[in-house]
Amino acid sequence: MTTPSNESGPSQQAVDMANLAEVEDAKLRQQTGTSYSQGQLVLRRFRNHKAAMASAVFLLLIFLVAFSSIGFAGIPGWWDKSYTAAGAVLDGGNPTLSVVPQWLGGEGLRWGEHPFGQDTTGKDYFALVMRGTQQSLIIALVVGVVSTVIGSVVGSIAGYFRGWIDSLLMRLTDLVIVIPLLVLAAVLGQMSSGLGAGILPLALVLGLVTWTSLARLVRGEVLSLREKEFVAASVAMGAKPGRVILRHLLPNTVGVIVVNATFAIAAAILLETSLSFLGFGVKPPDSSLGLLISQYQNAFTTRPWLFWWPGMIILGIALSVNFIGDGLRDAFDPRQGSRGKKKSSVAAVLGLRGREKALDRAATESPAGPGGLDVQSGGSGRLGSDDTPEGPLKRRRRDRNEEEDER
Amino acid sequence: MLKFILRRFGSSFLVLLGASLLLYVLTINSGDPLKDLRESNADNREYLMDQRVAFMGLDEPWYVRYWEWLTGVGQCVIGQCDLGTNRSGQQVIDLLGLAASSTLRLVVLATVIAMVFGILIGILTAIRQYSGLDYAVTFLTFLFFSLPVFWAAVLLKEYLAIGFNDWLVNPDPGFSWPTIVVVGLVLGLALQAVLAGNARRRLFTFLGAFAFTCAVLPYMDWLNFARYPQLGPVVITLVGVSAAVGATVLGAGLKNRRVLYAGLVTAGLGLVAYYATYNLLWDPNWLIILILAVVAIGVAVLVGRLMGGYSKGAATVVTLFTAVIMGGLIIVEHLFRAWPSYLDAVGRPIATIGSQTPNFTGTFWEDFLDKGTQLLLPTILLALISLASYSRYTRASMLEVSQQDYIRTARAKGLNERQVILKHAFRNSLIPITTIMAFDFASLIGGAVITEQVFGWQGMGNLFRVGLEQVDPAPVMAFFLVTGTAAVLFNLLADILYAVLDPRIRV
Numbered sequence: 001m002t003t004p005s006n007e008s009g010p011s012q013q014a015v016d017m018a019n020l021a022e023v024e025d026a027k028l029r030q031q032t033g034t035s036y037s038q039g040q041l042v043l044r045r046f047r048n049h050k051a052a053m054a055s056a057v058f059l060l061l062i063f064l065v066a067f068s069s070i071g072f073a074g075i076p077g078w079w080d081k082s083y084t085a086a087g088a089v090l091d092g093g094n095p096t097l098s099v100v101p102q103w104l105g106g107e108g109l110r111w112g113e114h115p116f117g118q119d120t121t122g123k124d125y126f127a128l129v130m131r132g133t134q135q136s137l138i139i140a141l142v143v144g145v146v147s148t149v150i151g152s153v154v155g156s157i158a159g160y161f162r163g164w165i166d167s168l169l170m171r172l173t174d175l176v177i178v179i180p181l182l183v184l185a186a187v188l189g190q191m192s193s194g195l196g197a198g199i200l201p202l203a204l205v206l207g208l209v210t211w212t213s214l215a216r217l218v219r220g221e222v223l224s225l226r227e228k229e230f231v232a233a234s235v236a237m238g239a240k241p242g243r244v245i246l247r248h249l250l251p252n253t254v255g256v257i258v259v260n261a262t263f264a265i266a267a268a269i270l271l272e273t274s275l276s277f278l279g280f281g282v283k284p285p286d287s288s289l290g291l292l293i294s295q296y297q298n299a300f301t302t303r304p305w306l307f308w309w310p311g312m313i314i315l316g317i318a319l320s321v322n323f324i325g326d327g328l329r330d331a332f333d334p335r336q337g338s339r340g341k342k343k344s345s346v347a348a349v350l351g352l353r354g355r356e357k358a359l360d361r362a363a364t365e366s367p368a369g370p371g372g373l374d375v376q377s378g379g380s381g382r383l384g385s386d387d388t389p390e391g392p393l394k395r396r397r398r399d400r401n402e403e404e405d406e407r
Numbered sequence: 408m409l410k411f412i413l414r415r416f417g418s419s420f421l422v423l424l425g426a427s428l429l430l431y432v433l434t435i436n437s438g439d440p441l442k443d444l445r446e447s448n449a450d451n452r453e454y455l456m457d458q459r460v461a462f463m464g465l466d467e468p469w470y471v472r473y474w475e476w477l478t479g480v481g482q483c484v485i486g487q488c489d490l491g492t493n494r495s496g497q498q499v500i501d502l503l504g505l506a507a508s509s510t511l512r513l514v515v516l517a518t519v520i521a522m523v524f525g526i527l528i529g530i531l532t533a534i535r536q537y538s539g540l541d542y543a544v545t546f547l548t549f550l551f552f553s554l555p556v557f558w559a560a561v562l563l564k565e566y567l568a569i570g571f572n573d574w575l576v577n578p579d580p581g582f583s584w585p586t587i588v589v590v591g592l593v594l595g596l597a598l599q600a601v602l603a604g605n606a607r608r609r610l611f612t613f614l615g616a617f618a619f620t621c622a623v624l625p626y627m628d629w630l631n632f633a634r635y636p637q638l639g640p641v642v643i644t645l646v647g648v649s650a651a652v653g654a655t656v657l658g659a660g661l662k663n664r665r666v667l668y669a670g671l672v673t674a675g676l677g678l679v680a681y682y683a684t685y686n687l688l689w690d691p692n693w694l695i696i697l698i699l700a701v702v703a704i705g706v707a708v709l710v711g712r713l714m715g716g717y718s719k720g721a722a723t724v725v726t727l728f729t730a731v732i733m734g735g736l737i738i739v740e741h742l743f744r745a746w747p748s749y750l751d752a753v754g755r756p757i758a759t760i761g762s763q764t765p766n767f768t769g770t771f772w773e774d775f776l777d778k779g780t781q782l783l784l785p786t787i788l789l790a791l792i793s794l795a796s797y798s799r800y801t802r803a804s805m806l807e808v809s810q811q812d813y814i815r816t817a818r819a820k821g822l823n824e825r826q827v828i829l830k831h832a833f834r835n836s837l838i839p840i841t842t843i844m845a846f847d848f849a850s851l852i853g854g855a856v857i858t859e860q861v862f863g864w865q866g867m868g869n870l871f872r873v874g875l876e877q878v879d880p881a882p883v884m885a886f887f888l889v890t891g892t893a894a895v896l897f898n899l900l901a902d903i904l905y906a907v908l909d910p911r912i913r914v
Contacts, residue, residue: 174422180853190437311558318553
């Protein structure tokens with residue numbers, strides 16, 4: 001037995017999506033006189049997403065500053081102080097950074113000796129924070145790669161072969177899911193910190209625990225894609241499973257994979273800081289943003305900068321990664337095409353246009369909108385069922401259907 | 408259906424078993440359980456080591472230790488749980504009992520608050536899609552998703568708790584005028600965004616809210632509300648009546664007089680109950696509160712049934728809502744009455760550490776206040792975080808439902824917006840929301856680890872953290888047993904709920 005919504009739901013939706021995308025493409029072709037590839041269209045949509053573009057620029061800047069300032073892996077950077085060397089505490093360790101210009105009564109733009117101040121032992125806090133930022137960015141990169149690879153391999157194999165392989169792989173996924181994310185990460189983090197090999201083992205470990213939601217999503221996509229004609233055609237021409245998966249199935253799920261990877265990255269960055277805060281992640285003398293907050297949480301009243309800088313940087317990185325994920329989702333989802341028109345005027349954004357108008361629009365235009373399917377819990381860095389946006393709603397239905405089918 | 412549930416249960420059980428084995432092996436290999444003793448200089452070092460080896464069974468291979476733990480857990484079926492001992496020989500089951508009660512108090516309260524407000528905000532943002540409110544809430548949800556919990560906790564402690572306590576100790580200037588103006592502006596802007604409408608209506612909403620704030624805050628100051636708060640029968644009546652009217656507006660429409668009168672009668676009965684139970688509630692216990700609550704619900708249902716006429720159902724909902732509000736107001740009034748004496752006993756009410764003030768004894772209400780003020784900060788934190796995701800779920804689900812044909816049909820046949828949104832859209836959007844929430848609840852227990860650490864609660868998260876630090880598998884596994892079982896059970900519950908709520912997929 002299948003649900004009525006499933007009989008018509010996804011396929012109808014897919015048709016709508018395709019139509020909308022075609023209409024949009026046709027409009028664009030008319031306006032510019034050239035045609036665009038799918039990749040170009042996605043890139044165009046992403047560039048039009050202001051918050052995502054701003055976040056991308058911000059992230060790039062942070063990346064450049066973090067790695068060029070204190071150097072990395074033995075290569076020296078332009079900042080002359082080390083994050084390990086203690087020194088004399090100048091001026092109570094107050095930050096020397098000033099950004100208020102003189103005509104506003106400030107001290108003008110000044111970088112100074114210790115822009116972020118010094119900690120209690122006189123270590124330069126800018127160097128410490130930059131070291132922590134490096135760790136967070138390394139985590140982001142490694143987790144992005146590891147969890148994407150594991151998740152898409154497990155998901156596509158389970159979805160393509162079905163049967164006992166699928167059951168086995170999915171029970172394995174459940175096995176990881178049923179242990180709370182933070183617990184599993186803490187136990188593995190504790191193990192990896194015993195190795196004493198820096199951040200890489202921890203990053204690998206975090207990749208090993210955050211792939212589950214991607215595996216489930218990719219499996220769902222592959223399950224529906226493998227019934228399509230082009231897959232049948234390629235199988236008929238003698239393509240082996242490996243080729244079908246790599247050349248035909250995975251490229252068609254790239255949207256889901258990329259978007260989910262971004263949210264997994266944001267979750268992993270927050271997870272690392274949480275682990276370091278709890279004492280199961282990065283350990284002193286190395287530095288991490290979570291560790292810095294944990295060390296100086298009681299210094300809030302006396303030396304607030306020791307607390308503000310790492311927190312703001314974690315927040316900034318996680319927020320911009322989340323925004324980039326949002327932008328990517330909009331870009332890969334053609335239903336978002338009409339979004340640009342929707343936020344037309346300031347008055348509209350302020351809501352000064354009456355409900356009826358909005359209702360009209362909702363009835364006539366494509367309704368999902370930027371928030372249509374954008375629930376996310378995986379990007380939250382919290383534990384639990386990290387399904388992405390449409391994940392929980394759709395997956396449940398899908399699972400249910402399969403359960404029924406199996407009977 | 409039964410076959411489906413049983414099959415699901417069986418596979419979940421196997422998954423749980425596998426996960427427990429995985430976690431056990433990982434935990435005992437995560438470090439050296441004797442590390443602190445190896446580094447110690449105590450004279451009886453050898454003896455201590457031997458003792459710990461005996462408590463933890465370190466001289467046996469891992470599979471024997473796991474098997475012992477598993478058989479201990481298996482005895483729970485016959486009512487003799489044995490979750491092993493921690494490294495100092497304490498029974499973990501006793502520790503778990505204490506820890507679980509404080510964690511559950513925290514998590515349940517936070518979840519309920521987050522659900523109620525998350526759903527409300529979700530509906531509002533879905534109705535006002537692409538408005539300023541929608542964009543603001545979307546931005547805030549992104550912010551909460553990206554917020555490091557431990558960092559936000561320290562900010563809350565600093566500004567909310569310490570700031571409020573300082574102000575309470577020395578409230579002399581009271582609310583300063585800039586504060587009042589800012590509060591008024593924020594409240595006015597928020598209210599006009601929620602109520603929306605045309606520019607004129609928005610302006611009046613804004614001005615009304617602003618004027619209300621400017622009048623009420625100085626008046627409360629004059630009453631010295633922060634130290635000697637009170638509601639009094641007038642405020643209770645006003646709030647109760649507006650609850651009845653508001654519930655009628657949403658539930659049945661003001662034209663339905665029977666429902667309105669049923670709500671108003673309930674509010675009146677609530678006021679009578681306020682005077683009737685005043686002495687009874689002077690220093691009650693939980694049993695009395697429970698009995699009174701049952702009586703209140705019974706009376707409310709009776710009033711709704713008797714007075715509702717042809718719309719019994721709607722009337723009962725309205726009377727129940729009014730009764731709950733009135734009951735809450737009565738409890739708040741008694742809490743307010745106990746507030747000054749509690750303040751004298753404790754001094755700085757909003758606590759930042761621990762789950763109760765040590766050595767504190769007082770009347771029932773003072774005890775209630777003590778537990779409540781200790782719960783305040785962690786609850787706000789946990790609730791804010793889950794609120795963000797719940798409002799997103801609700802919004803997405805509402806938007807998905809409101810594209811359906813039956814919504815168009817409902818509008819086409821001339822129903823008003825209230826009926827379309829609450830009866831047709833919201834009810835159907837509740838189906839996925841309910842299942843997701845059941846699913847999420849289990850993970851929240853796990854999510855309290857950091858919150859407990861920051862606020863110094865001796866809960867399950869603490870049990871887990873200390874256990875892992877000491878490479879002591881028994882407490883870690885006890886924590887997993889609770890969260891894992893909860894995850895499996897709530898998953899099952901979600902599946903069953905889905906079938907119950909959505910007749911289309913019943914087998």
